[in-house]
Amino acid sequence: MGVLGAEPWSEEMRKRIEDSTGIKAYDIFGTSELSGPLFTECQSQNGIHIWADQFLVEVINPDTGEPVANGERGELVITTLVKEALPLIRYRIGDITVLNWDECECGRTHPRIMRVLGRADDMLIVRGINVFPGQVESVLMNIPEVGEHFMIIVDRINELDIMKVQIEMTDAAFSDKVTDIMDLEKKVGAALKSVLNIAVKVELVEHGSLPRSMGKAKKVIDNRKI
Numbered sequence: 126m127g128v129l130g131a132e133p134w135s136e137e138m139r140k141r142i143e144d145s146t147g148i149k150a151y152d153i154f155g156t157s158e159l160s161g162p163l164f165t166e167c168q169s170q171n172g173i174h175i176w177a178d179q180f181l182v183e184v185i186n187p188d189t190g191e192p193v194a195n196g197e198r199g200e201l202v203i204t205t206l207v208k209e210a211l212p213l214i215r216y217r218i219g220d221i222t223v224l225n226w227d228e229c230e231c232g233r234t235h236p237r238i239m240r241v242l243g244r245a246d247d248m249l250i251v252r253g254i255n256v257f258p259g260q261v262e263s264v265l266m267n268i269p270e271v272g273e274h275f276m277i278i279v280d281r282i283n284e285l286d287i288m289k290v291q292i293e294m295t296d297a298a299f300s301d302k303v304t305d306i307m308d309l310e311k312k313v314g315a316a317l318k319s320v321l322n323i324a325v326k327v328e329l330v331e332h333g334s335l336p337r338s339m340g341k342a343k344k345v346i347d348n349r350k351i
């Protein structure tokens with residue numbers, strides 16, 4: 126069993142981890158202000174339970190501060206109900222998620238936060254469209270030739286936002302034939318466009334060539350001066 130959650134990760138990444146290691150991979154969530162990692166998935170692996178007898182949980186529209194409807198995407202806000210010394214009232218965690226109050230398969234009625242899509246401050250606006258690095262990861266992890274490391278680079282050229290994604294190939298997919306690489310770049314670009322609704326320039330790079338980091342990975346370079 127693996128309990129993983131230093132940074133947001135996608136359902137597709139879970140499948141890759143489980144398939145390649147043979148473990149069950151569970152998501153966990155918490156922040157240092159709330160005493161660290163507090164909330165985990167149950168055996169159903171379908172959302173992280175928030176212990177509703179200890180915490181009042183809300184998901185709000187980050188612009189208006191108003192709670193969104195059940196199942197709608199917004200920013201996570203938590204109020205501690207029993208914490209002493211450092212209670213928090215409507216504390217804005219900054220993560221974008223969906224709150225699900227439906228009873229879980231496991232029988233618990235504590236609400237679940239569904240896959241955290243990223244932090245409100247991770248969200249990129251490219252040509253007026255909201256883009257989360259987690260969406261890019263979801264698309265990439267469904268393409269077997271693509272490795273686990275990628276970098277999103279956004280530039281503004283002649284008043285137009287240009288989004289490029291550099292992606293490491295797996296060693297197995299690496300080819301000496303330029304046409305193979307171009308075909309794969311086209312395939313990845315089309316898959317990204319179908320989900321993000323914007324054109325993305327795809328650049329495949331050799332396995333091991335993108336920077337690695339300890340802890341939270343840096344996945345976005347925004348070169349725009351706005």
Ligand SMILES: [Zn+2]
Nearest residue numbers: 167169229231
């Ligand atoms: Zn459950």
